[in-house]
Amino acid sequence: MLDQAIEESPEIEGDGERFEVPDPDLRQEGNATVFENFQSVCDRLSRADEHVMQFLQNEVGTSGHIDESGRARLTGEFRERRIADALDAYADAYVLCPECGLPDTKLKDEQGATVLRCEACGAQSPAGP
Incomplete structure (x- = not known):
């Protein structure tokens, strides 16, 4: 039975390195922070951009939207470290298997x-x- 269970187990790919969320590429535009690589981060997380955006808005306490080119616009001025910490929290809660x-x-x-x-x-x- 053990041999059968091993045969039916999925192969786990990878070299054991820790999953890393890409660093956010941010720039200020007036009173908004533009998250330039938002779509590529969502693709890396394999999650819907609306779900990630909703989490970011709740985590940093602001409003925002996703523009037609896939960039996120957050109302207010945010540093890269703050957004990166929020993305790490998202990955822990909604991406990485506990x-x-x-x-x-x-x-x-x-x-x-x-x-x-x-x-x-x-x-x-x-x-x-």
């Missing part, structure tokens, strides 16, 4: 709750802070 630590997860809605399902180890856990 069991194996890999980013091979999907968000699923089950019975009104958001669940983080890991495709590498099969674990399921509540998503969010």
